[in-house]
Amino acid sequence: MGGWRKIIHIDMDAFYASVEQRDNPAYRDKPIVVGGRPEQRGAVAAASYEARKFGIHSAMPARTAQQKCSDLIFVEPRFDVYREVSQQIRAIFLSYTDLVEPLALDEAYLDVTQNKAHIPSAVAIAKVIKQKILAATQLTASAGVSINKFLAKIASGMDKPDGLYLIAPAQAEAFVETLPIEKFHGIGQVTAKKMRALGIQTGADLKQWSEANLVQRFGKVGRFYYKVARGQDDRPVNPNRIRKSVGAEHSFAEDLTSLDQMGVELERLAQRVAERLDKQKQSGYTLTLKIKYADYQQITRSQTLSEPIRDASAIYGLAQDLLWAHVGDGKKVRLLGITISQLVNAAELQYIQLSLTL
Amino acid sequence: MKFTCAQSELNTHLSVVSRAVPSRPSKPILGNVLLKADMATQQVTLIGFDESLGIETSFSAQIEQTGTLTLPAKLLTDIVSRLPSEDINLEETDSDATLILTCSSGHYQVRGMSSEDFPSLPLVKEGQAATLSPEGLLEGLQGSLFATSPDETKQVLTGVHLIVEPEILEFAATDGHRLAVVQTVDQKPDATSEEASVSELDVTVPAKALRELERVLQLHQTTEAIALRFDPTQVIFELGQQRITTRLLEGQYPNYRQLIPKQFERQMTLDRKQLIAALERIAVLADQKNNIVKLTLDNDQQTLALSVEAQEVGSGREIIPAQISGDNLEIAFNVKYLLDGLKVIACPEVQVQCNTATSPSILTPLSGVKMTYLVMPVQIRS
Numbered sequence: 001m002g003g004w005r006k007i008i009h010i011d012m013d014a015f016y017a018s019v020e021q022r023d024n025p026a027y028r029d030k031p032i033v034v035g036g037r038p039e040q041r042g043a044v045a046a047a048s049y050e051a052r053k054f055g056i057h058s059a060m061p062a063r064t065a066q067q068k069c070s071d072l073i074f075v076e077p078r079f080d081v082y083r084e085v086s087q088q089i090r091a092i093f094l095s096y097t098d099l100v101e102p103l104a105l106d107e108a109y110l111d112v113t114q115n116k117a118h119i120p121s122a123v124a125i126a127k128v129i130k131q132k133i134l135a136a137t138q139l140t141a142s143a144g145v146s147i148n149k150f151l152a153k154i155a156s157g158m159d160k161p162d163g164l165y166l167i168a169p170a171q172a173e174a175f176v177e178t179l180p181i182e183k184f185h186g187i188g189q190v191t192a193k194k195m196r197a198l199g200i201q202t203g204a205d206l207k208q209w210s211e212a213n214l215v216q217r218f219g220k221v222g223r224f225y226y227k228v229a230r231g232q233d234d235r236p237v238n239p240n241r242i243r244k245s246v247g248a249e250h251s252f253a254e255d256l257t258s259l260d261q262m263g264v265e266l267e268r269l270a271q272r273v274a275e276r277l278d279k280q281k282q283s284g285y286t287l288t289l290k291i292k293y294a295d296y297q298q299i300t301r302s303q304t305l306s307e308p309i310r311d312a313s314a315i316y317g318l319a320q321d322l323l324w325a326h327v328g329d330g331k332k333v334r335l336l337g338i339t340i341s342q343l344v345n346a347a348e349l350q351y352i353q354l355s356l357t358l
Numbered sequence: 359m360k361f362t363c364a365q366s367e368l369n370t371h372l373s374v375v376s377r378a379v380p381s382r383p384s385k386p387i388l389g390n391v392l393l394k395a396d397m398a399t400q401q402v403t404l405i406g407f408d409e410s411l412g413i414e415t416s417f418s419a420q421i422e423q424t425g426t427l428t429l430p431a432k433l434l435t436d437i438v439s440r441l442p443s444e445d446i447n448l449e450e451t452d453s454d455a456t457l458i459l460t461c462s463s464g465h466y467q468v469r470g471m472s473s474e475d476f477p478s479l480p481l482v483k484e485g486q487a488a489t490l491s492p493e494g495l496l497e498g499l500q501g502s503l504f505a506t507s508p509d510e511t512k513q514v515l516t517g518v519h520l521i522v523e524p525e526i527l528e529f530a531a532t533d534g535h536r537l538a539v540v541q542t543v544d545q546k547p548d549a550t551s552e553e554a555s556v557s558e559l560d561v562t563v564p565a566k567a568l569r570e571l572e573r574v575l576q577l578h579q580t581t582e583a584i585a586l587r588f589d590p591t592q593v594i595f596e597l598g599q600q601r602i603t604t605r606l607l608e609g610q611y612p613n614y615r616q617l618i619p620k621q622f623e624r625q626m627t628l629d630r631k632q633l634i635a636a637l638e639r640i641a642v643l644a645d646q647k648n649n650i651v652k653l654t655l656d657n658d659q660q661t662l663a664l665s666v667e668a669q670e671v672g673s674g675r676e677i678i679p680a681q682i683s684g685d686n687l688e689i690a691f692n693v694k695y696l697l698d699g700l701k702v703i704a705c706p707e708v709q710v711q712c713n714t715a716t717s718p719s720i721l722t723p724l725s726g727v728k729m730t731y732l733v734m735p736v737q738i739r740s
């Protein structure tokens with residue numbers, strides 16, 4: 001085990017749905033989804049394994065989910081309860097290592113290279129953690145064990161639910177080579193499609209590409225692809241993960257039809273984003289406007305500025321520019337969102353190396 | 359293959375070509391150098407090639423038998439560099455692509471590979487040609503290479519943009535924060551009629567290849583004209599016995615000429631050495647934090663103050679005389695950017711022109727090379 005890190009990725013199985021099934025016997029063994037109701041135009045936040053058999057998955061519009069399964073039970077989310085469970089499992093993680101990086105309420109990375117239990121085997125730790133989670137919450141989790149975050153995350157998805165999967169250092173490269181491209185965490189549907197068009201079907205294909213070519217084709221993230229194609233990922237498990245973006249979005253109960261209405265909503269969103277930025281003492285260079293039309297078609301448009309912005313009026317102004325430039329004529333809008341990314345701390349603002357506009 | 363040559367000669371030429379041998383070759387044979395001995399010309403030719411950059415060099419030797427072989431570059435270089443400085447004998451064995459090196463201290467056998475699979479250096483058959491003077495070329499390279507971007511993802515910015523117009527040779531490089539442009543008037547030492555007619559050339563050449571060219575130029579201090587042949591994908595520099603080929607960088611180079619302001623509200627003239635010395639002292643502290651130096655132009659006193667504040671480490675301030683016109687100004691820069699430019703501006707006095715604390719400033723030498731070095735300032739906000 002010379003020098004390898006020991007990383008565990010823990011992912012609760014169908015988390016919100018499982019909590020609901022635990023607390024309400026009527027939901028057990030039934031297809032349920034947690035999230036908004038179809039008549040409120042909500043989306044699926046989590047689907048039970050029974051619901052997944054019908055092809056229902058998270059982020060799917062509730063209406064579509066209902067069409068796929070007429071017996072589907074819609075359950076209102078109870079975030080307080082989920083947060084409580086999340087605290088419980090986090091306490092278990094922290095009893096083994098302080099290097100815990102929560103990704104969401106239901107998943108986290110753990111670096112157990114050094115651990116408080118002095119257990120050399122990461123697999124053994126993962127097993128105990130799973131047992132403790134079950135004992136404390138009556139819920140199952142899946143664990144992935146490997147030498148970095150990328151591989152651990154893939155591993156946790158290999159054997160769901162209630163799984164435990166190890167990608168050993170010696171297998172890492174071979175494992176990634178056989179992996180279909182869309183299974184790569186960090187490669188979404190759109191990128192996967194692009195890659196398939198370029199003849200990249202698996203990790204082995206991806207590996208044929210030079211770093212420079214990947215960057216040319218996909219931008220900066222090409223570097224990440226280059227590394228993970230080799231099973232490498234040196235991102236540390238960061239217990240104080242810094243947010244990459246701050247944003248807010250809203251689905252409207254009734255579709256918006258006029259630019260005036262949209263402007264009013266944008267102003268509200270801008271206000272909320274500005275408040276969140278302020279709370280975190282951050283500002284950002286890039287603003288992204290998300291527009292989802294009534295037909296669920298979605299567009300995002302971004303603009304990067306030479307100086308970071310943080311106040312509501314600047315955010316509103318820029319978001320409105322983007323809206324006017326890009327919103328489809330006469331199209332009904334069901335959702336608007338504003339995200340600020342490329343964040344910098346307010347303290348770092350003091351010195352800005354100016355750039356040439358090439 | 360069999361020949362005898364001076365150890366020093368082989369060593370020098372090996373070290374030149376081995377710079378084009380990749381440390382992690384994509385196929386094994388590219389980790390080798392190609393060795394070619396030709397009885398007819400009594401020349402030994404060496405080639406290293408990483409599929410983008412290729413270097414070929416030749417030297418005279420006593421050739422007894424013609425032949426070609428490729429050998430592991432690093433191994434061969436490491437052995438040859440340690441051999442005694444005398445004539446050494448190199449001979450290929452009959453059977454298995456092995457080279458035997460013999461000198462007074464003993465002999466070595468190095469296993470090589472057949473040259474069949476070694477890719478040949480690209481040729482430019484139907485391209486255009488130009489000739490350049492070595493001085494002009496070196497001046498241009500020294501004045502621009504430092505400003506290229508080291509970031510591979512920046513594509514064209516990792517190279518130097520070369521424009522050849524009749525009599526004028528322009529080099530430009532930028533990493534997005536600064537821009538160096540050098541214009542040299544091309545005095546061709548030997549403008550033979552056929553090839554000398556310069557077609558206009560507008561290409562971006564990878565910095566890596568140009569650094570090798572710079573090295574070779576400095577090493578040989580030739581006065582012979584350098585021939586340049588290019589087509590849309592390749593450029594070849596030919597300097598006497600040496601040939602450097604490289605793939606060109608694809609993509610539109612930024613229209614940098616429009617970035618250089620034509621008018622300035624402020625101007626100062628400084629003693630270059632004095633400025634460098636002060637900045638180097640300032641840099642010691644600036645290095646500790648964010649590399650920022652603050653310049654204060656004082657028109658009343660006709661001085662320039664340089665100051666550094668490295669939080670929790672220390673601070674420093676120097677004042678040097680300057681001929682200043684225009685209003686007082688405080689402006690900050692990355693001290694490294696200033697030093698990079700000042701070091702290649704080889705003249706006693708340098709002129710600095712600026713408008714505001716957030717607009718581009720330019721540095722120019724008052725004599726000698728025609729160079730414009732534009733630097734974007736660092737904006738300070740409280």
